[in-house]
Amino acid sequence: MRRGSIASLLGIGVIAGGIAAAVALALPWLPKPASEEADRIDPLFWFVIIICIVVFAVVAAVMIYSITHFRAAPDDDSDGPPVHGHTGLEIVWTIIPTLLVTAIGIYSAIVLGRNDALGANVMRVNVTAQQFAWSFSYPEAKGLTSGTLRLPKGRSIQLVLQSKDVIHSFWVPEFSQKEDTVPGIVTTLHFTPNRLGTFPVICTELCGLGHSVMRTTAIVMTPAAFDKWLHSQTKAVSSPDAGVAGAAVFKNNQCGACHTLTAAGASGNVGPDLDKLPAYAQAAGKPVDAFVRESIVDPSAYVEKGFPDNVMPHTYGSALSKQELDGLVQYLVSSSKKG
Ligand code: CUA
DSSP, rough: OOHHHHHHHHHHHHHHHHHHHHHHHHOOOOOOOOOOOHHHHHHHHHHHHHHHHHHHHHHHHHHHEEEHHSOTTTTTTOOOOOOOOOHHHHHHHHHHHHHHHHHHHHHHHHHHHHHSSSOOEEEEEEEEETTEEEEEEEEEGTTTEESEEEEEEEEEEEEEEESSSEEEEEEEGGEEEEEEEESSEEEEEEOOOOOOOEEEEEOOOOOOOTGGOEEEEEEEEEEEHHHHHHHHHHHHHSSSHHHHHHHHHHHHHGGGTTOEGGGGEEOSSSSOOOOHHHHHHHHTOHHHHHHHHHHHHHHTOOOOOOSSSSSSOOOHHHHHHHHHHHHHHHHHHHHHHHH
16 A cells, blocks of 8 residues: 555545544533443443544444545446455455444443442332323321422432323433333332532423423432422421412412412413312312312313313322322312402
8 A cells, every 4th residue: 555545535534534533522412421330321422422432433434434445437337347356455454343332331331230239228219100290209207299200419319210191201411310210110219419509401302282291300409408399398288287288289289380279379271270260169069178079180170261181190099199289178168269
């Protein structure tokens, strides 16, 4: 091979590799990690990207060089010389990819194994997915439920995921962890949040009309702030004062995102106005208490005119404890009378 050819091959390779590297580095492909697992996955991602850039540069150099140097002259319809392979070259282009792919496989297996391993003092959170909402309950706090996922920083978290209807998928990009929720089986997901902040929880499996809005937030707090929240919520939810308990359940489950309730300062307009519950109950022909309870457990039992059915999740009947449900019903009944 001529020296000039090697120089042009190298030149093209460096330019192609440089362009690929610039594209890789200039755009923010990955969110800033917020878990120990993401901190392990990010270097693995870059390890694979670097290999890809080198392979791309070699292939692009050979291809561009061949296109420009071995171009047939116009009107040259003759066949090229017969070539019967090159054993040395074939051994090289088999061994190098084998080594690269094996290295990626070993590195990935190590990261996967470490990411799946639960730490000491694991905190379990039960996750229920349903068209089109997430609900999180904390066995450590007697099943306290919340519509947002609050977590203490630095603790090994195991999510135990279930679906009430179709397949959904739990994803927090900053945690670099994702898991499907599948009706009929229980799946689990492990991660260790290591950065304070509020991150999006996204459903990443097409699950119906409301798929794009099946979102909530994960809030990573200091362990002290988390304990304080857990205690205050547990205390509020189990308060003998139904107003306090129900208000906490209302807030935790983000009812105000869809409903208006003056007493809670909520002004959502996706679902019926809860200040008008007595009027709705009358239209449904039921006592207010029974009507409110039924509407939470089975939202399809009575659908107010002008609002679509099946928008409110049917999960609350099972996600809320009896005490939480009782508190919420009492709170709604008394607030709507006042409202
Ligand atoms: Cu649930 Cu998409």
